[in-house]
Amino acid sequence: MDDMRIGFPASLACGVVLVAGCSFSFSAGGNAVQRTTVEQQVGDQLAAKVGQRPKAVVCPDDLKAEQGATTRCQLEANDGSKLGLTATVTSVNGSDVNFDIQVDNK
Known part of the structure; x- marks a missing residue:
């Protein structure tokens, strides 16, 4: 168990590089992507x-x-x-919103 608790932050840190370049596209259905959608997509990508x-x-x-x-x-x-x-919006095309995530180093 202890290895997993120690290993996850290290894995998470390694995943930072991989996730930082990921882009997500969603229909905004208005003028924003709901925070719950951002939260879900970040969790999905890290997983x-x-x-x-x-x-x-x-x-x-x-x-x-x-x-x-x-x-x-x-x-x-x-x-x-x-x-x-x-999370930073990289482009908006009609109701489609693309965004990248950048996880802090520390």
Whole structure:
């Protein structure tokens, strides 16, 4: 068990490089991507890249559907360690919104 708790943050850190370049596309259905959608997609991508889902991903706000718009979120590993991340809109095409995520190094 201890190996898993220690291993997850290391895996998470390795996954940062992989996730940082990921782009997500969603229909915004208005002028923003709902925070719950951002949270879900971040968790899904981390699970796919590092093989474990974070304990939680929490974003305080929706992500505005405007190129360059950002929202800061926090992810929590299963061992309780926390990392910040930024979701940034890279393009908007009608109701489709593309965004990248960048997980903090520390």
